[in-house]
Amino acid sequence: MTAEKTKKKPSRDALKLRARTRNKKPAFVRAESWKYDRFSLSWRRPRGLDNKIRRKIKGWPPGASVGYKGPKIARGLHPSGFREVIVYNVSDLSTVDPNTQAVRIAHRVGKRNRASIIAEAKKLKVKILNVKVSAEAKKKKGKKEETEEKTPEETEEAETKEAEKGAASESKEQMKKETLKKEKKPKKSEPKKRQKKMKKEKKNND
Secondary structure, three states: OOOOOOOOOOOHHHHHHHHHHHHHOOOOOOOOOOOOOOOOOOOOOOOOOOOOOOOOOOOOOOOOOHHHOOOOOOOOEOOOOOEEEEEOOHHHHHHOOOOOEEEEEOOOOOHHHHHHHHHHHHHHOOOEOOOOOOHHHHHHHHHHHHHHHOOHHHHHHHHHHHHHHHHHHHHHHHHHHHHHHHHHOOOOOHHHHHHHHHHHHHHHHO
């Protein structure tokens, strides 16, 4: 048991306190970013000898300093309320406390090792921060569950409905193509019509 393992589970109060203090903090803006378009608003530490923000002159926006630190209880906490622990292999999971700590798999870990870490973490009920289930995988799972629950009659009905939808979509596409073809047909230009009329009139006069 490590010293971190004996710590109590971080309460939601610590996160609320951190959010409250963050709301009170001013927005630290880069010096004279409001004056020049080429400067972004993101904070840059002023280094100039005459810089007013560095010298903390009254009337100028505040600069970032140690006094604006967050509360000590919530410092270093992940938004989920757990403390992050970087893991490189399966043996590193033995030192993790699932109540207070969450795991982040190192970026240099390979696929095989990563899979074994995820499997072991599930057994130990340890939260992994950098594992995301893709939307496609979720859809596939949902479809599998639906097919397992449905009776053969229901599955047949669903298939027929899908076929009808496909046929309707095909007919719509054909209608669109036909309308586009009609629109694309070139209209006879007016000057040509006039020329033809003039020729006819000449012939009649002759």
